[in-house]
Amino acid sequence: MSDPFVELHEIRRQWDGKGGVRGVSLSVPRGAFVSILGPSGCGKSTLLRLLAGLEVPQSGQILIGGQDVTHAAPSARGLSMVFQSYALFPHLSVRENILFGMKVRRASRAAQAEKLAEAVAMTGLEGLEDRKPGALSGGQRQRVALARAVVAGHPLCLMDEPLSNLDAKLRHSVRRDIKALQRRLGLTVVYVTHDQSEAMSLSDHVVLMKDGAVQQQGHPEDLYTRPATPFVAEFIGDPPMALVEGAALGQAAAQIGIRVEKIERAHVDDADLVAHVEACEFLGGETRVLLSHPRARGLGLILTGRRELAPGTALGLALPDEHRVLFPAPGGQKDPQQNYGATDRQTAPRDGRKAPSQQTEEVSR
Amino acid sequence: MTDAFRIAKRRRAIHGWLLLSPALVMLSTFAFYPSVATLWASFFSRETRRHPSEFIGLDNYRFLFEDPTFWKVAGNNLLYAGVTIPISIALALVMALWANSKIPGKSFLRTAYFTPTVLPMIAAGNLWLFFYTPDIGVLDQLFGLVGLGSMNWLGRPETSLWAICIVTIWKESGFFMIFYLAALQTIPPELKEAADIEGASRWTYTRRIVLPLLMPTTLFILVNALINSVKLIDHLFILTKGGPSDSSKLILYYIWELSFAFFDSPMAAATTVLVLAVLGIVAALQFGLLDRRTHYQ
Ligand SMILES: Nc1ncnc2c1ncn2[C@@H]1O[C@H](COP(=O)(O)OP(=O)(O)OP(=O)(O)O)[C@@H](O)[C@H]1O
Numbered sequence: 001m002s003d004p005f006v007e008l009h010e011i012r013r014q015w016d017g018k019g020g021v022r023g024v025s026l027s028v029p030r031g032a033f034v035s036i037l038g039p040s041g042c043g044k045s046t047l048l049r050l051l052a053g054l055e056v057p058q059s060g061q062i063l064i065g066g067q068d069v070t071h072a073a074p075s076a077r078g079l080s081m082v083f084q085s086y087a088l089f090p091h092l093s094v095r096e097n098i099l100f101g102m103k104v105r106r107a108s109r110a111a112q113a114e115k116l117a118e119a120v121a122m123t124g125l126e127g128l129e130d131r132k133p134g135a136l137s138g139g140q141r142q143r144v145a146l147a148r149a150v151v152a153g154h155p156l157c158l159m160d161e162p163l164s165n166l167d168a169k170l171r172h173s174v175r176r177d178i179k180a181l182q183r184r185l186g187l188t189v190v191y192v193t194h195d196q197s198e199a200m201s202l203s204d205h206v207v208l209m210k211d212g213a214v215q216q217q218g219h220p221e222d223l224y225t226r227p228a229t230p231f232v233a234e235f236i237g238d239p240p241m242a243l244v245e246g247a248a249l250g251q252a253a254a255q256i257g258i259r260v261e262k263i264e265r266a267h268v269d270d271a272d273l274v275a276h277v278e279a280c281e282f283l284g285g286e287t288r289v290l291l292s293h294p295r296a297r298g299l300g301l302i303l304t305g306r307r308e309l310a311p312g313t314a315l316g317l318a319l320p321d322e323h324r325v326l327f328p329a330p331g332g333q334k335d336p337q338q339n340y341g342a343t344d345r346q347t348a349p350r351d352g353r354k355a356p357s358q359q360t361e362e363v364s365r
Numbered sequence: 366m367t368d369a370f371r372i373a374k375r376r377r378a379i380h381g382w383l384l385l386s387p388a389l390v391m392l393s394t395f396a397f398y399p400s401v402a403t404l405w406a407s408f409f410s411r412e413t414r415r416h417p418s419e420f421i422g423l424d425n426y427r428f429l430f431e432d433p434t435f436w437k438v439a440g441n442n443l444l445y446a447g448v449t450i451p452i453s454i455a456l457a458l459v460m461a462l463w464a465n466s467k468i469p470g471k472s473f474l475r476t477a478y479f480t481p482t483v484l485p486m487i488a489a490g491n492l493w494l495f496f497y498t499p500d501i502g503v504l505d506q507l508f509g510l511v512g513l514g515s516m517n518w519l520g521r522p523e524t525s526l527w528a529i530c531i532v533t534i535w536k537e538s539g540f541f542m543i544f545y546l547a548a549l550q551t552i553p554p555e556l557k558e559a560a561d562i563e564g565a566s567r568w569t570y571t572r573r574i575v576l577p578l579l580m581p582t583t584l585f586i587l588v589n590a591l592i593n594s595v596k597l598i599d600h601l602f603i604l605t606k607g608g609p610s611d612s613s614k615l616i617l618y619y620i621w622e623l624s625f626a627f628f629d630s631p632m633a634a635a636t637t638v639l640v641l642a643v644l645g646i647v648a649a650l651q652f653g654l655l656d657r658r659t660h661y662q
């Protein structure tokens with residue numbers, strides 16, 4: 001991972017000043033696996049389509065392999081794409097679907113046969129070459145779309161929620177296939193998803209978007225341990241970070257985030273917070289206790305083994321200083337109290353918060 | 366098989382027949398019975414005051430095959446079908462592709478193309494009379510401007526059938542375009558995007574993706590166009606009445622003449638049976654041959 005292979009500079013594409021993406025910058029090293037993550041409608045697909053050349057930015061610049069391709073045709077950008085809906089040609093067999101691009105580019109028959117065999121073996125589609133997409137399962141269709149993208153031999157591959165139509169089990173196995181394929185071929189992949197666990201497990205670099213702008217980007221671990229905003233804190237991780245009103249802990253920050261697994265049980269007398277049990281979820285190896293507190297949300301406690309606590313039981317919690325993440329009040333004058341009770345994942349933006357990286361104030365690491 | 370099972374099965378069968386019966390009754394009354402009656406009538410001689418109608422077997426068909434007018438009319442109809450079907454389908458496709466692309470004034474374009482379809486054929490005939498009339502018609506006025514002489518498009522044996530063809534094409538292609546437009550709108554836009562990324566030109570995309578996906582529609586339109594090439598003759602009444610000297614006479618017009626101008630209904634029946642047989646065979650061939658090469662979604 002060295003020179004930036006794909007670069008976006010302040011890309012903007014909106015419809016009547018709404019939707020789309022506004023001012024997104026991004027730099028992807030060669031051979032990286034980058035995930036674009038965010039809730040529905042935040043502009044992930046728009047960003048990918050801008051990269052592919054299916055949409056033209058209103059301002060900004062796109063570079064691929066050092067060349068300015070901002071206004072280049074999709075086919076001139078040397079990339080392949082896996083569509084959310086797969087976009088397989090329904091009247092063509094698997095073989096013809098995979099070879100469509102090579103036929104368009106008039107590759108020799110021998111080269112076609114060789115590439116086809118390779119792609120079919122790689123994606124485990126042997127024996128299905130003569131089927132039409134209509135006679136394939138969702139997972140098989142997905143693999144055909146993947147094979148079609150791979151056979152082009154382009155170094156850059158864009159994927160728009162390729163797994164969203166698959167069931168949970170298949171999703172896990174295809175996810176591993178994609179990762180293995182990417183490694184083997186040394187592909188640079190830009191991968192759109194709204195599933196944070198998918199993004200976290202697959203990628204070297206995660207770009208978390210909200211309302212058309214980047215909230216935070218970086219290594220999955222950065223986003224997990226050092227979220228830049230409460231939005232990031234609540235989007236990343238399962239369970240997401242717990243958020244506590246700063247005043248409740250006697251600190252100046254508007255909100256304080258902490259990973260649930262870092263919260264410890266303490267005696268009620270010297271606890272940081274006293275919360276009440278709402279429910280217990282037994283997950284096999286551990287029990288996740290959901291807690292409620294009037295000035296916090298997402299509070300929880302993880303206990304080993306199977307534990308049964310009656311709802312309403314008061315529990316003392318210790319929030320270790322070194323694991324606290326402080327978020328200053330947005331804009332400075334708003335009462336953070338109003339945020340509580342509603343979850344940030346659904347709410348509209350309360351301000352024009354953009355550059356996220358300076359927003360984090362870490363107590364310690 | 367238990368009794369209960371047999372009863373259930375019978376009840377299902379009765380249900381099935383009950384559901385079928387309205388269509389069956391209607392079709393029998395208005396399609397099957399008339400067809401069979403026509404076939405039967407074609408085996409009898411014409412009833413005159415002196416000779417009552419009698420069974421003469423296939424004699425009517427023999428007379429028909431010996432009648433040069435029949436062959437002339439059949440030839441006319443073949444040419445008419447051979448010209449109007451491919452041209453109107455091709456035009457419909459081109460117009461649909463155009464009206465489906467991202468151009469300003471798209472909805473105006475669609476309406477404009479569709480207008481001829483909502484006009485009754487008689488009105489269309491009158492409209493075109495206004496174009497074709499010698500000296501005062503629009504065409505002659507235009508030709509007059511560039512210094513060409515007057516031309517009687519409908520009144521000359523060499524041009525009358527072609528003039529009729531043009532009216533039909535004008536009328537039909539807008540209608541077929543609607544079917545193509547509907548079919549084009551079912552093609553997901555991602556297919557175009559996927560083809561774009563693969564570097565396919567517009568033409569390649571059209572030829573390799575769009576046209577094959579339009580095949581079911583084309584087949585449907587083809588059968589319709591074929592039927593219309595026999596059925597749609599209203600404009601003949603306005604424009605040429607089959608003349609001059611049968612040069613623009615089509616088979617259905619001929620049948621109408623036989624039965625309502627010459628009052629020879631057995632001959633008309635025989636001709637009808639022939640037309641039905643030919644149409645049936647051609648439709649079966651079309652479906653049989655093209656179905657195998659057609660992808661249905
Ligand atoms: N062609 C368009 N015209 C108008 N608005 C659009 C258009 N395309 C996208 N938008 C708007 O831009 C915003 C971002 O859309 P986009 O498709 O990029 O979302 P997304 O992040 O991919 O969502 P999802 O996860 O649901 O696919 C949405 O609010 C959408 O309504």
Ligand SMILES: [Mg+2]
Binds near residue numbers: 044045084160
């Ligand atoms: Mg999307």
